[in-house]
Amino acid sequence: MNGLGNEIIVADMRGRTDRVTAAAAIAINGAPDTKFDQIMAIHDPRTSGTFGYIEIINSDGTRAQACGNGMRCVVQALAAQTGQKTFVFETLAGILTGDEHDDGLIAVDMGKPHFGWQEIPLAEEFIDTTGIELQIGPIDKPILHTPSVVSMGNPHATFWVKDDVWNYALDRFGPLLENHPIFPERANISIAQVVSDDHIILRTWERGAGLTKACGTAACAALVNAARTKRTGRKATVTLPGGDLLIEWRDNDHVILTGPAELEFAGVVDPATGAWSRDEEAA
Numbered sequence: 001m002n003g004l005g006n007e008i009i010v011a012d013m014r015g016r017t018d019r020v021t022a023a024a025a026i027a028i029n030g031a032p033d034t035k036f037d038q039i040m041a042i043h044d045p046r047t048s049g050t051f052g053y054i055e056i057i058n059s060d061g062t063r064a065q066a067c068g069n070g071m072r073c074v075v076q077a078l079a080a081q082t083g084q085k086t087f088v089f090e091t092l093a094g095i096l097t098g099d100e101h102d103d104g105l106i107a108v109d110m111g112k113p114h115f116g117w118q119e120i121p122l123a124e125e126f127i128d129t130t131g132i133e134l135q136i137g138p139i140d141k142p143i144l145h146t147p148s149v150v151s152m153g154n155p156h157a158t159f160w161v162k163d164d165v166w167n168y169a170l171d172r173f174g175p176l177l178e179n180h181p182i183f184p185e186r187a188n189i190s191i192a193q194v195v196s197d198d199h200i201i202l203r204t205w206e207r208g209a210g211l212t213k214a215c216g217t218a219a220c221a222a223l224v225n226a227a228r229t230k231r232t233g234r235k236a237t238v239t240l241p242g243g244d245l246l247i248e249w250r251d252n253d254h255v256i257l258t259g260p261a262e263l264e265f266a267g268v269v270d271p272a273t274g275a276w277s278r279d280e281e282a283a
Contacts, residue, residue, distance in 0.1 A: 001077065003069030003261045005213030005242030007036040010070075010077045011269065013043050014052060020271040022061030027274030029059040034276060037209040040070040041271075042078075050095065051078070051087045058208030066093040066153030068216020068245075068257045072106040074098070076261040093153025107258040110217065113224045113249075114151040122149065123184050130229050132157075134182060136173050144173065144191070148225035152255065154207065155187040156221035160231070165191045165203045174205025190218045194226055198236045213242035220255045223247040 075098035137143035219238040269276035
C-alpha cells in the first residue's frame with residue numbers, strides 16, 4: 001500500500017506467535033518490486049478494547065514507535081476487509097484511533113506531542129525545545145540551524161527555512177543529523193517552509209528509511225512545532241513530495257492526521273526470510 005507515496009507493507013500476523021524479523025525486512029526491501037518505508041505488522045490485541053497491536057518495522061530492520069501514513073493504510077485495509085470504520089490500536093507510541101470517512105480519506109488520532117528533552121529524547125538538557133543548538137555548515141554561516149524538536153511517539157527535528165525546501169541536500173545532511181549524538185534514539189529530520197498561517201511545505205529524512213515521499217508523524221511534528229513557535233495556527237495543510245496532509249492540533253492536545261491511502265497489490269510473505277509471492281488476482 002502507500003500513503004501519499006510513502007510505501008507501506010501491511011502484514012496481517014493475527015493468529016500467529018512469530019514476528020517479522022529484521023532479516024526479512026531487509027530482504028523484502030532489497031527486492032526491486034517490494035522496496036518500502038515501513039512494515040505495519042498487525043498482531044492479536046494485547047490490551048482490552050483494542051483491535052490489535054501494531055508492530056512497525058523500518059526498511060533497515062529497526063523498530064519504530066509510530067507511523068501516521070502506515071496507520072492510515074492499516075485502517076483502509078481492515079475497513080475493506082471487515083466493513084468496520086473505526087479502529088483502536090496499540091503501538092509502542094501508545095493507543096491510537098483511526099477512522100475511515102465516507103469520502104475515503106482516513107483520519108488518525110496520533111495522540112499528544114511531547115516536548116520535554118527527556119521525552120523526545122535528547123542526550124542533554126534543553127529547557128526550551130522550540131529551538132535547540134544544532135546546525136549543519138560553517139559556524140558563522142550555517143546551512144541549517146536551531147531546529148524545533150518534539151516527540152510524536154518518535155523523535156522529530158524540524159529545521160525552518162524561508163526559501164524552497166528543495167534547495168537543501170537532505171540526502172547528504174539527513175544521515176548525519178539522524179545519527180547526531182544529541183539524538184540517543186536517532187531522529188526524523190525535516191526541512192519546513194511556512195507558506196502561510198495554514199500551509200507548510202515539508203521534506204523529511206525518515207529515521208531508518210531515508211528520504212521519503214511522505215511522513216505522517218513528521219507532518220504532525222511540523223504543524224505542532226510551527227504552532228508553538230507562532231509560525232502558524234493549530235490547523236494546516238502540510239504539503240509533502242507525495243501530496244497533502246491535513247493536520248490539526250486540537251484543544252485537547254491530540255494531533256489528528258487526515259489523508260488518503262491506496263492499495264498497490266497483495267500477496268504472501270514469509271516473516272522469517274522475506275520470501276514473497278504476489279497475488280495477481282488482488283493486484
